[in-house]
Amino acid sequence: MSSVRRIxxxxxxxxxxxxATALRGYGFEGEITMLGDERHHPYTxxxxxxxxxxxxxSDDSVFLGGSENDITLRTCASAAGLxxxxxxxxxxxxxxxxxxxxVIATGARARRIEADPTRREVTLRTFDDALALxxxxxxxxxxxxxxxxxxxxEIASSAVKMGxxxxxxxxxxxxxxHLGPLLADMCLTAAVDHGVKVRVVSEGVRIGFDxxxxxxxxxxxxxxxxxxxxxxxxxxxxxxxxWLSGSGVRIENxxxxxxxxxxxxxxxxxxxxxxxxxxxGRMARRPHWWNALRxxxxxxxxxxxxxxxxxxxxxxxxxxxxxxxxSIRVAGQLPPSGAPTVLxxxxxxxxxxxxxxxxxxxxxxxxxxxxxxSAAKLARIANQTPMQ
Numbered sequence: 001m002s003s004v005r006r007i008x009x010x011x012x013x014x015x016x017x018x019x020a021t022a023l024r025g026y027g028f029e030g031e032i033t034m035l036g037d038e039r040h041h042p043y044t045x046x047x048x049x050x051x052x053x054x055x056x057x058s059d060d061s062v063f064l065g066g067s068e069n070d071i072t073l074r075t076c077a078s079a080a081g082l083x084x085x086x087x088x089x090x091x092x093x094x095x096x097x098x099x100x101x102x103v104i105a106t107g108a109r110a111r112r113i114e115a116d117p118t119r120r121e122v123t124l125r126t127f128d129d130a131l132a133l134x135x136x137x138x139x140x141x142x143x144x145x146x147x148x149x150x151x152x153x154e155i156a157s158s159a160v161k162m163g164x165x166x167x168x169x170x171x172x173x174x175x176x177x178h179l180g181p182l183l184a185d186m187c188l189t190a191a192v193d194h195g196v197k198v199r200v201v202s203e204g205v206r207i208g209f210d211x212x213x214x215x216x217x218x219x220x221x222x223x224x225x226x227x228x229x230x231x232x233x234x235x236x237x238x239x240x241x242x243w244l245s246g247s248g249v250r251i252e253n254x255x256x257x258x259x260x261x262x263x264x265x266x267x268x269x270x271x272x273x274x275x276x277x278x279x280x281g282r283m284a285r286r287p288h289w290w291n292a293l294r295x296x297x298x299x300x301x302x303x304x305x306x307x308x309x310x311x312x313x314x315x316x317x318x319x320x321x322x323x324x325x326x327s328i329r330v331a332g333q334l335p336p337s338g339a340p341t342v343l344x345x346x347x348x349x350x351x352x353x354x355x356x357x358x359x360x361x362x363x364x365x366x367x368x369x370x371x372x373x374s375a376a377k378l379a380r381i382a383n384q385t386p387m388q
Contacts, residue, residue: 004100004266004304005030008089010079010243011105012036014044014064014289015271018296019103021066026304032071033097035089037078040127042066046289048130049154050322054161055134062127079106082247084264101303104244104255104269105296108237108287113146113206120212122232124155133232137162140229144217146205148174148198150321152234153187157323160194167197167226169217171204180335183328183367186350190324199225207231237287239273251275252283260308261299268299290318316363316379326350331375332365332382343381345371355381 007023009016012034020032036042043062051057081090088096110123124133133155137143143159145152148170156166168174168191175184188198199217205225208216214231216224239254249263250256254275261268272287274295294315301308319330336356345352353373356365366381 004028006099007032007101007103007303008097008099009034009103009105010089011103011107011240011271011273012038012040012042012073012075013105013107013271013292014042015107015292015296016103016105017042017064017066018293019105019268019270019300020071021069022297022300023304024069024071026300026306028304030100034071034073035077035079035091035097036073036075038126038128039075041073041075043127044289045125046320048127049124049151050158052127052130053124053134053137053155053158059127059131079243082244082249084247084249084267087266100266102267103299103303104249104263104267104273105271106240106243106273108239108272108285110233111236111238113204113233113235119207119209120214121207122214122230124151124232124234125237136230137164140164142166142228142230144169144226144228144231145234146170146207146217146231147234147236148172149178149234149236150175152232153191153323154321155232155234156191156196157194160196160324165195165228167199167217167228169199169201169205169225171200171202173200174198176335178335179328179330180337182340182347183336183369186347186369187323187326187328190326190350194324196324197226201225207233237272239275239285241273254283254285256283257299260302261295262302266303268303270295270299286317288317288319316382318375318379325370327368327370329368329373329375329378330365331367331378332356332363334365336365336367340365340367345369353381 042064078092080092110125112121142165144167145156146169148168156168159166205217207214208218217226241251255269255273256275257269263269271292275283278284298308316331340354340356343353351370353371354367358364364382366378
């Protein structure tokens with residue numbers, strides 16, 4: 001695309017870096033400027049709640065290569081506005097950057113459950129969050145985690161590895177909305193076996209602070225659900241779209257894109273900020289590592305008016321988590337519905353290979369629990385699951 005000579009990537013995220021790298025891979029030789037509001041080079045987030053938190057992986061292991069690929073990386077640079085007519089990105093210091101092509105990869109931030117921004121609510125989203133939480137866990141004897149999704153249970157599992165007494169509080173049974181009943185029960189049983197207490201409070205909770213530190217989990221009538229040296233919030237995330245206010249970009253639970261990750265002519269988006277229609281007709285985000293990398297390739301090809309190359313089964317979503325001695329790898333749709341077919345091993349033994357029939361998006365779900373198998377083979381199993 002000869003008219004594109006200057007591309008601005010807003011967001012030094014994994015998706016942002018993958019977009020920039022893919023642009024070079026497609027032969028783009030123009031200027032690429034990447035803006036990141038953190039002080040760090042791009043890094044991958046999955047280890048933050050696992051190896052980085054417990055200290056089993058070195059801090060520098062999360063940083064990604066590729067930013068040296070003739071890319072101008074500007075750290076501590078936040079986008080504050082977008083002028084689509086004049087093709088300008090405005091920074092928070094007032095500087096304006098012109099672009100011919102724009103990539104929106106601003107990701108998301110941790111959702112807070114307390115409205116007061118002056119409160120020191122402890123969350124885990126960034127690399128600096130992980131370092132601060134690791135220090136906090138080292139000083140704590142007991143920990144309460146508000147949120148029983150993937151992140152909350154991974155934080156709880158890491159805290160258990162560090163020898164902490166842990167309580168998990170959520171509005172529903174942990175991981176049930178993410179993994180379905182069988183796998184959620186498996187994880188919950190493993191958590192209880194490791195001494196974790198689980199409290200389900202359907203009406204929601206708030207946090208009580210002592211000397212500015214979060215130390216209690218309370219109901220809205222101030223009944224104490226849990227007390228701990230440290231309370232950590234893992235209540236999901238919020239897409240970073242405020243800088244697009246007034247730009248005309250459609251925002252609906254994130255930046256709305258079409259099936260080629262296009263926002264508007266000359267503008268694409270990828271990663272946790274992206275919102276797409278589901279088979280049920282609603283707009284939804286899928287903030288996972290696999291989605292970020294897949295969308296980055298598609299978005300970059302779209303910006304250059306190319307066709308994104310894809311390998312067989314590369315469109316099968318892939319997820320993984322590690323909690324309480326369980327390594328769970330999933331290819332396909334989440335949560336799976338119905339009863340699985342156990343291909344190898346045993347669900348009761350928490351080790352095996354299972355497959356669920358196709359769901360609403362015409363794709364099955366294959367799951368390996370403490371079972372060695374490649375991601376590619378797991379995807380093939382999910383893709384070949386017969387209709388029921």
